[in-house]
Amino acid sequence: MADAVWIIVALLGAFVLSFVQAPAIAWLVGIAIWLAAGFALHLIGLTALIVLAVVFALPALILAIRPLRRTLISARLLPTFRKIMPKMSETEQAAIDAGTVWWDAELFAGKPDWQRLLKTPAPSLTAEEQSFLDNECEELCNLASDWDATSIWQDLPPAAWAYAKDKGFLGMIIPKRYGGREFSAYMHSMVVQKLSTRSSAAAVSVMVPNSLGPAELLLHYGTEEQKNHYLPRLARGEDIPCFALTNPYAGSDAASITDTGIVCMGDYQGRRTLGFRVTWRKRYITLAPVATVLGLAFRAEDPDGLLGAKREIGITCALIPRDHPGVVIGRRHWPLNAVFQNGPTQGDDVFIPVDFVIGGQSQIGGGWRMLMECLAAGRAISLPSSNVGMAKLAVNGVSAYSAIRRQFNLEIGKFEGVVEPLGRMGGHLYAMDATRRLSANAIDIGEKPSVISAIAKYHVTERGRIVVNDGMDIIGGKGICMGPGNFLARAYQQVPIGITVEGANIMTRTLIIFGQGAIRCHPYVLKLMKAARNEDRKAGLVSFDENFFGHVSFVFRNIARALAFGLTGGRFIAAPSNAAGALATYYRTATRLSTVLALLADMSMASLGGALKKKESITGRLGDILSQLFILTATLKRFEEEGRQKDDLPFVHWAAQDAIGRAYEALEGVLANYPSRPAAAFVRLVAFPFGIPLVKPSDRLAAKIAIALQTQGATRARLIDGSWTPTLEVDQIGAGMVAFTLYPQVQAIEARLKDAIRNRQILRMPQNLTRLAAWAADAQGKGLITAEEQALLAKFAELGDMAVQVDDFPSDFGLAENLQKFQQGVHTPDTREAAE
Template sequence: AFKGTVEYSFVREQFGLPIGRFEGIQEKMADIAGKTFLLESMRVLTTEGLGLGVKPSVVTAIAKYHMTELGRDVLNSAMDVQAGKAIQRGPQNTLAGGYSALPIAITVEGANILTRNLMIFGQGAMRCHPHLKDMVDLIHSNESSADAEFNKVLRKTIGFSVKNAFRSLGKGYLPFLRESESALPEVRQYEKRVNSIAAKLAPLADLSLAVLGGDLKKAELLSARLGDVMSYLYGAMAAIRFYEQRIEDRKLALPYFEYAIQWSLQQADQAIVNFINNFPNTATRGLMRLLTNTYTNSVKGISDDLVRELSLASMQDNSVKDQLTHLVRVIPGDGNDINEQAFKAKHAVAHLLSKVQKALRKEPVVPFISFEHALNKLQEKGVINAEEAAKLHDYNEKRKLAVRVDEYTFDLELLPASQTLKAVDGGKNAA
């Protein structure tokens, strides 16, 4: 979805500009690009663990739920941008297959509703808490020493919870206590936020278990939000690790990284706000606000400047785009191949297109029959030479092929591109 959408948005033009330069499209493109970076980060981190022989059931549940939901977001945004091209099925449609198949991934192999509401926090709390499993085992134990052992574990649990509370207080109110281990200055600020949110999660979980006990399982809306905080922290850490260890050119990837991690942390903060606002016990709700320094419903969002920066960055042909799309299989003649050829061809002649635009603004070709006709007139005037004209004509043919949609006869026979290209905008939006 990322590959096809950014290539299409760069090649498809309106009013003499790539549609990827319009802010309405940029909002969708930035979301696609940032979430694709996050998806790849989570994929790499999760599969690395599996490759090492680790069986992280909670992590795989997080990855399964959030990656399929993020995939749905990305595909929906891509459908919005590509519009009719994404709806009309055929060999050139790069989205329809994935769009149709995505609900299968969401509803099977652990339905997403079940995964989010019961598995992520339910299993995570049991596996991550240092004493909770021991307490549960001792409650069901018939050993004579079980009561004494339970009291010991209970004291440890209380001490652990008190420590969590003070840790959250310190990191919530005293920013200088938030740690960061990264050597990269652009990462440290986000690592500190991850540290702070993680510190908030611990007392929220402790208080929930203490006040609601077994009823927390039934309070699925609450436990799901605690699971969301865990999940978005995992996504943020995955983005940091991917940016630090896998990215070839961090300068080019910075807007991708910033969008991915800002979005993850924003979602985690919002989950905490929603959890506290909906906790059923008033006194505990007040204590939660105090311990986590959460007194407002406002959560810092992603700036318009970052949206614009990332959307423009995503339309560049560079190593970051290659890294994020390396798993896309491009078959000669298919939609991905057609889009890619037009995308690369336009980058190759970008300076010539600028030259043509300036010439046409200075002295328009009237009547403007087609882009090809305008190129021929400019060549006759000596504005462009034969070699430049040939490159521009080649790009224009690839452009027309990339923006067309598959067409059929009334008998549902696919029409070849040669019969339908004449209907493509006459070249008015080629330059």
């Protein structure tokens, strides 16, 4: 019995030391105490003591004495590690080195520091920013009619373009010393979001100059001369920028662009100067048709050695005026009926002086690093914000429509078949907006979140697609017929654009999120890779030794933690003490999943090695686990930041449970398809001995969300905060929103008349709103309602009817009428098109 206890103590001790990732010296002390106790209690003799000391204590001693460990073990391992370590190209290295890691590293490392997240200041706007959002941004929304933009101008209307330039929308990120607005990343996000609830043309036209483009690159890398020339012009809207990166043969693989610039001498403005002969073919370049300055990425080559001995210099970024000889620009693409300016550009053997290179001659060849470092910020703002805006547009309009539209004498928003997608829309929107807020805030606190920005871009656009599709299903026939009264069709058409651009979502999911995360976010992998490449052999050995054995102890720590959490169901995991009590289980689940992700990542890198990046189904699902953890924690952080609003809990629970369920689903997909079946079985046994849980938001939660969406109040207002609110004075799509504000009074009148209806003093309130005014007049004539109530019902009938009607047009869509107007001298885009 004593022998068994002694052995159990050894196993428990090893487990605890692994769990806390104890240093080697702690293992040595523990083994020594264990052996001494066994000898003192006569559980082992002298011979057994010596044997056990050699087997356990001696290795622990070698590991604890670092100089000895480096000499005997690490010095022998390092050459082998250097041989098996996969080679990394310069472009891959630049992508890995770009940006920073923040909360994503905590989630990836298996033991998130919740206080680090919860103590991060909540995003906020200055008084100046709030005023701009409430006034200038509101006015631009009023000018940017989506229907006019798409059906008349095929562009942002001229008045909206002029206003955007004049009020500094194109220079939001430019410092005030250059004439810009110098807004925060969060404010940039809020502007793009609000414009997206009104017009994609307005949102895209504003977001592109403020994200990845000339202004961003100039601020970080431009020469003083370049900054002083271009930034004031960009801030005032005198110059409109675009950035040309995508090549027909290098889409998502942008590092492989074939556009080339040959270093040479040439003539520019009457003088002989060093420069490039550049040939390019670019496509999908947003704002290119109207741009006055072209940012261009090309591969620089120096066959004659004018810059040095290196023939292939690398990707280089330059700024080229639109009117520069040889620049071909102006034609347009037509992306799924979206009308923002987008098109190709090309040039053949165009000479540009070296001064056109962003940053001057010293930055030749540094373009890929520039792009990777700046892309993180833009990707964390532009598409997440625009897709949250479209989701708010959908939720706002569809929930209002569901509340006032009746079928079978019941509001359609009360049908369970409608409640389910409505609840899904609200839950997804809460999570999407939480992700947008946290991603933008990361930039404002000094991060350049390359992995987080990829997570936000991919998952917010994918959830945006779900929200808009659900909205289209609910409004039915009204949604599929184009016209000025259709608030959702353009968003439906444009959702795939966000999924495609700034890195196609398939590539973002399968290559970037886990591919970068596994190296950048891991506490040891990147350090080991750098140690192996360190030319200082002594320093490299010291670093390799420290990080290799740190990595080993990290793996054993995660095995022990996964086993402990698996056996207990994670019930005893510490949640942050200041977190809302009702949500503590989500913090515990996030910690448990983080530990399993860390274990799976190490197992995948060890068992698959360099082949892992080709196993895209595996890396995609591993990336999904990391992404859902980020979305879950963003949801919890938002709830804390907004003051723990009790009425918001259904949204929080739905979003949290959805993220957890998706993470478990991805985890099941990894293990079910894992190439090494023994490894998959080991993880199942250790981390989930009782099976992987099935977690899904309940129908009850969806019903609570659907009710909240159809009820005017603070909860609904918080969810759609930052949206443009349509008014009848500006656009007829405001009819539905105004009718929605009147509907509670209509319901109150109907409820008060129940007895009169039952006693047949008056008929039931008509479902057909065209008959409601007559019904109200009858009720008022019988003294059942007041004149004021009759007027209210008549107004609701008029507006509600406008909201449910579907747009229709002349059989020739007005072609004959417009042609007649043109012939009478009325020259508008419509009449000119008819004449053509």
